[in-house]
Amino acid sequence: MGQITLQGVQKAFGPVHIIKGADLDIADGSFVVFVGPSGCGKTTLLRLIAGLEDVTDGKILIDGKNVVDVPPAKRGLSMVFQSYALYPHMSVRGNIAFGLKMAGLPKDEINRKVEAAAATLNLTPYLDRKPRELSGGQRQRVAIGRAIVREPKAFLFDEPLSNLDAALRVQMRLEVTRLQKQLATTAIYVTHDQVEAMTMADKIVVLNAGKIEQYGSPIELYQRPANLFVAGFIGSPKMNFITGDVAGQHNAATIGVRPEHFSIDGGGQGWSGKVMVAEHLGSDTFLYVDAGPIGTLTARCEGEKGVKAGDQITLVPDPNRIYRFDANGNAIFA
C-alpha cells in the first residue's frame, strides 16, 4: 500500500514561504508528477514527503498515518536523486544492497534481491563495477535499482532524467513508466519538463510559487485548464493569449487558443498577419505570425505547409476550442 495524503502542508525557510498550504490525495499505485517552473517549490514538496525537510505546518499521511515526526528511513519511501547520489566507493552491488544491509536482512536474502533487481534493470554484467565506470544511463539505472530493491510504499523521483541526453531521456522515460506499472507502486515524480509530465503521469500537480494551481489527469489539464498559468504551462508550443476587444467579443478578459487549434487554409473568421518565422519539422510546421494589434501568434500546422517568412496568411481558430478567462485569470467554463 502507498496512499499519500497532504493536509495543509506548509514550509517556510525563515520569513520565506516556499509551500503555502498544499492539499493533495495520491491514490495507491498511481504515478503522480509535480511540474512547475524552477523555484515553484516542487522539489521542496517532494523532500517534505521524503522527510528530508521538516514541515512548518500541516500533516503528511502515508496509508492514513501522520508521518511528520517520522525519520526518512522509517517512512518506507525510497528516492532517486537528480545527481543519482550513488556511493562512489561501493560497487553497483554494494550500492543496491546498502539499504537492505542497513535494514539488517540476512546475506543470502540480500543477494537474491539485489540480483533480481539487477536483472530487471539489465545491470547484471555491471554488478561488480564502481559507479565511475558506468555511463550516465547505467548510473541512473543503479539509482533506480537502489530504490526498487527495498520494495517501498512509494518511489520519489527528483528530476531523475535531467542529466541525460535527449535520446536517452526518452528511452529512460519509457523504462521508468513501464517499471512503475509492472511494480504497481505509487510514484511521485518531480520535473520541470511538461512533456515528461504529460507522457508519464496518471495525474499531474501543477505548482506555481508554492501553490498547487491544478491537480488532474494530463488530458484534463490540457482540455480544461483551471487558469491562465496552467493553460500557458501545459502544451507545447505555448497557448496564445489575446486580450482587449477581441477577448471582449467572447465575454472574457483573456482568450486563449492553442497553436494546434488554428487552421490556415480553411475559410472563416480569423486574424491575418505576416509570417515572421516558419519552422519546418516535416511532421509539423510551426508558424510565428505578426498579427498587428493582437500581437504575435504561434500556429502549429500538421504536415508540411508551403509557407515561408514574409507570406501574408489568415489564422482561423477552431471556434469550439477557444479558452476563456476572467480578469483574475480563472477559467470561465461555458
Place this chain on the structure above:
Amino acid sequence: MARKVTTANVVVSTAGAWLVGFLIFFPILWMVLTSFKTELEAFATPPSFLFFHWTTENYATVQERSDYLHHALNSIIIAGGSTLIALLIAVPAAWSMAFSPTKRTKDVLLWMLSTKMMPPVGVLVPIYLIYKNVGLLDTRAGLIFILCLGNLPIVIWMLFTYFKEIPKDILEAARMDGATIGRELIYVLTPMAIPGLASTLLLNLILAWNEAFWTLNLSTLEAAPLTTFIASYSSPEGLFWARLSAASTLAIAPILIIGWFSQKQLVRGLTFGAVK
C-alpha cells in the same frame, strides 16, 4: 590557435625545470655532503664538491654528545600527538561547519585563520610565563598542547574544504536508505573522506615536526624534539658545520622518507580546492 610543441621547446623547458629543481634541492644536498666531511674541509675555500675524504665520524660525535634517539622519540610523540588531537577536534568541527553551516560559519572560519596572522613572538612572553607557572615548561604535554592549538585552524580549514566537496545528496541517500548518523559516518562518509583525512594528517605531521619557534623556546632537554637538537649545534662554542649538518641530516631524514612515500597525498592536499 593551438600552441605548437616543438622538440626544442620540450628540451629547453625540461632542462629549465631540472635546473630549478636542482637549485631548490641544492641546500639539502650540500648539507648531506657536508655532514660527511671533516670540520676542516667543511668550510674550506674553494669548497670541494664530491672529492674529499668521506667520513662518518660526525655522526658518531653527534650521537656521543647528544642522544639522537631521545630527541627523535620526542619529535615523534610531539608531532604525532598534536596531530592526532588536532584531528579529533577538527573532524567534528569541520563536519558541522560543512554540513550544517549557520550564518556565522564563514566568520568563525575566518576568525580561526586570523589567529595564524599574528606573529607567535607576540604572545611568547605571556605563554612562557603561563607555562612556567603551570609547570608545563620542557614537558611533552606542553609542546603537544601548543602545537595542536597552533595548527588547529589549518587542519579545520583543510578538512572543511574536503567535506564540502562531498555531495549532500549522497548523505541524504544514505538517510533514505535507513542509515543512522553513526552508520552514515562509518559506511559512507569516512570512506569518502579518507584521502582528505590522510593528506591533512600528513601535512600537519610535517608542520608539527618542523615547528621550531615554540619547541625552541619552551623546551631545553627533557622534552626537546629534533629541532632543539639541531639548534644546540650552533652553539656559543662556535659553529661546527660538519656536525651541524650531520645533526640536521639525521633530523630531517624521517620526515623526508615519509614525505617521499606520500607525495601523491601531499600534492593533492596542498593543491586541493585550487582545481576541482
